[in-house]
Amino acid sequence: MSGIRPRRPVAEQGLLDIMGMTSDEFVAASFEQGVPRGRALQAYRTMFREGRFEGDWFGIEDPPVNRREVEGQTTKFTLALGDDHETESVLIPMHHRKHGTTRTLCVSSQIGCAMGCEFCETAQMGLVRNLSAGQIVSQWWAATHRVDTTVKNMVFMGMGEPMDNLDEVLQSIRVLTDHNGPAVPSSNISISTVGRIDGINRVAEFVKQPGYHRLNLAISVNAPNDRIRSELMPINRAMKMSELQEALLAFPLRGGAAFCAEYVLIPGVNDGDDHCDELSRWLEPLRCSLNVIPYNPRRDSPWPAPEEHDVERFISRAIANGCFVKRRGTKGRDVMAACGQLGNPEIRRRKRVEGSGLVQPVVEGRSLKVDPR
Numbered sequence: 053m054s055g056i057r058p059r060r061p062v063a064e065q066g067l068l069d070i071m072g073m074t075s076d077e078f079v080a081a082s083f084e085q086g087v088p089r090g091r092a093l094q095a096y097r098t099m100f101r102e103g104r105f106e107g108d109w110f111g112i113e114d115p116p117v118n119r120r121e122v123e124g125q126t127t128k129f130t131l132a133l134g135d136d137h138e139t140e141s142v143l144i145p146m147h148h149r150k151h152g153t154t155r156t157l158c159v160s161s162q163i164g165c166a167m168g169c170e171f172c173e174t175a176q177m178g179l180v181r182n183l184s185a186g187q188i189v190s191q192w193w194a195a196t197h198r199v200d201t202t203v204k205n206m207v208f209m210g211m212g213e214p215m216d217n218l219d220e221v222l223q224s225i226r227v228l229t230d231h232n233g234p235a236v237p238s239s240n241i242s243i244s245t246v247g248r249i250d251g252i253n254r255v256a257e258f259v260k261q262p263g264y265h266r267l268n269l270a271i272s273v274n275a276p277n278d279r280i281r282s283e284l285m286p287i288n289r290a291m292k293m294s295e296l297q298e299a300l301l302a303f304p305l306r307g308g309a310a311f312c313a314e315y316v317l318i319p320g321v322n323d324g325d326d327h328c329d330e331l332s333r334w335l336e337p338l339r340c341s342l343n344v345i346p347y348n349p350r351r352d353s354p355w356p357a358p359e360e361h362d363v364e365r366f367i368s369r370a371i372a373n374g375c376f377v378k379r380r381g382t383k384g385r386d387v388m389a390a391c392g393q394l395g396n397p398e399i400r401r402r403k404r405v406e407g408s409g410l411v412q413p414v415v416e417g418r419s420l421k422v423d424p425r
């Protein structure tokens with residue numbers, strides 16, 4: 053992969069392109085414009101640390117954070133990309149027993165998605181387009197400097213399949229971890245994938261480089277066997293669970309680290325006791341935690357959300373089977389901001405509110421409430 057990315061003079065590039073550059077790349081590109089290195093580096097730091105643009109060679113304007121939709125403490129916001137499209141991102145509060153509350157930022161890597169998973173809202177819109185590294189990084193920037201949130205963790209679990217846009221995703225991670233820029237530790241970043249094996253192998257190479265070995269990988273397993281998985285996730289027709297398991301076994305996990313195996317629990321589909329046992333056996337050789345996600349119904353969903361007692365039964369059984377289990381909350385369901393609910397056209401069609409920081413009611417006429425979890 054090439055080191056220096058800018059092809060056009062910095063002044064001609066939009067902000068979202070600039071945010072896709074590491075500090076080295078930015079300084080080099082600015083230097084070509086006659087800007088001294090020290091001044092360029094200072095401008096780069098100010099952009100990411102303070103959210104201001106001080107270099108007049110930028111020639112750029114603030115990107116509009118178009119909308120904020122809030123349910124309880126879960127905030128969904130969109131960023132205009134200047135071409136009628138928007139990114140969607142979600143800020144999720146994480147409550148810890150000892151350390152108070154931190155925020156996790158869930159970013160999109162694409163607009164829409166080509167993977168076609170049956171249970172996922174985003175899949176319904178198909179793939180509109182890939183996001184650039186800058187458009188991914190700008191989601192962190194907007195969360196930090198326009199929604200004014202301190203982001204601790206970042207997960208690539210918004211719209212899109214990161215492995216289908218891996219060049220830009222990896223470049224965004226170079227920028228996000230840049231010490232002169234956002235300086236998000238790679239141990240706080242997770243890439244979540246449907247299980248594209250070629251992508252997993254490329255990430256395996258990426259994490260062998262200095263500075264990236266703590267990057268986290270999450271796999272959407274979602275089924276106990278190939279029959280059910282192929283029905284839910286078309287990718288499985290091409291890449292079977294045994295091959296997926298092999299790729300994970302070959303992945304260079306740093307000492308003590310674990311994969312996150314995501315499992316969307318869908319009533320009557322993959323939530324049986326035998327499913328749980330079969331899944332536990334598949335997970336057995338892998339160092340991983342099992343993240344059970346109660347299904348959030350997409351629009352026109354053929355399935356309801358699971359009953360609480362069924363979620364608990366599945367989790368207890370997985371624990372008894374020896375799995376390390378975490379349960380994911382269902383925050384944001386009311387604003388279609390929960391897992392698998394991004395890309396709702398009803399929300400997308402609503403009038404855009406220009407300017408940063410404007411709050412629009414979530415869904416008109418519907419009351420907002422704090423999710424009980």
Ligand code: SAH
Binds near residue numbers: 172173212315346350
């Ligand atoms: N394409 C990537 C990342 C986006 S999806 C991936 O597949 O991992 C992020 C997570 O949300 C995945 O684990 C996915 O299985 C889960 N998900 C998708 N639709 C969901 C839904 N309706 N309810 C709950 N989780 C869902």
